[in-house]
Amino acid sequence: MIEAHDLTKRYGSKTAVAGVSFRVEPGTVTGFLGPNGAGKSTTMRMIMGLDRPSGGSVTVNGKPYAQHRAPLHEVGALLEAKAVHTGRSARNHLRALAATHGIPAKRVAEVIEMTGLGSVAGKRVGGFSLGMGQRLGIAAAMLGDPRTLILDEPVNGLDPEGVRWVRGLVRHLADQGRTVFLSSHLMSEMAITADHLIVIGRGRIITTGSVREVIDRTSGTTVSVRSPQSGALAQALVAKGGEIVSSDGDLLSVRGLEAAAVGETAAANGVVLHELTPTQASLEDTFMTLTAGDVEFQTTTSQSGVSA
Incomplete structure (x- = not known):
């Protein structure tokens, strides 16, 4: 388990992390999301005792990282895959890391096999490519068979098979009751991997x-409904408490009503429906909405459609 209480980090006049409190529970995959400069990496570094x-x-697991007698057995971390002697x-x-904790060579061989590094271990x-470096970083994190795993952008540079x-x-580790804390910019991947x-x-x-x-909580459910009587339907839905988010010909996008309520309202008013489809926002759309005012560098789209 990871527990943070009013965790704060300042660099001179800049506050990188401002009084955050959270708990990362065992048996779950907890995703840590935020735009660049949000404080994710700084928070992870403080967890690992790299920043005070x-x-x-x-x-x-109940103690500051530095107070654990055998920290590699408690927590494994991938914070910077390239933090390795290139020669x-x-x-x-991996053998050098293992020697610091008396970890046998057998375990080194196991994590090499586990991470698919067998053909390049020598x-x-x-x-190494970026992807191979990521695999090595994960191998190092797993070396002590830790109860807690902290991974900062673990799929960066990996091909689809690696992702x-x-x-x-991470799902297997969480199912074993371990604590898994990871960050990623791949929202689609986080949506199907994270529990929290x-x-x-x-x-x-x-x-x-x-x-x-x-x-x-952020985006809710939107219902797409198509009808040749869209004008009458729109009036009936608004009267029922719905919000017409957009209207394009005979297609309406409705928020505030479930699909069943939209269908029942149409039936009660004698309106013919050609389509009724509930749609939920993606995690990516939700993330963009949540962090719209918190990005370090805001891009804009010109009339030509090119970001600047």
Whole structure:
């Protein structure tokens, strides 16, 4: 378990993390979301004892990371995949880490096999691709068979097979009762991997909850309904408490009413329907809505459709 209480980090006059409190429970995959500069990496570094908090506290499995006698057995982390001596082979890098905790060579071989590094384990890390570097970072995080796993952008640089592998790995670890805390910019992947979300912006927590709770709370459900009598239907739906989000010919987009209520309203008013489809916002759309005012660099779209 990871517990943060009023965790704060300042760099001079800049506050990177401002009094955040949260709990990452065992047996769940908790996604940590936020735009660039939101404070995700700083928070993860404080959890790992790499940055000293300016205020508040954070513990892993009941203690600050530095107080664990054998930290690799408590928490494994991937924060910077390239933080490896480029002249070492992957195998020697893992052996050096294992030696600090008396971890046997057998376990090194196991994580090499687990992460698909067998064919390149004897090669120097300096020649690794980004994806291979990510796999090595995950292997290092898993070396001590830890109860808690912290992964910062673990699928960055991985091909589809690698992304699917990471998804299966973290789900398997959570199913074993371990604590899994990960960040990712791939919203579609987070939507199907995470059990719980923590969304942060400008160093403050914006919202928390399950994926469905966060989406429903922010965006809700929209119903697409098509009718040759769209004008009459729109009036009836508004009278029923619905909101017409958009109208395009005979197609209406309605918010505030469930699909069943839209159909019943149409039937009660003698309106013919050609289509009735409930649609829920994606996690990506919800994330953009939640963090619209918290991005460091805001792009705009010109009339030509090119971002600037």
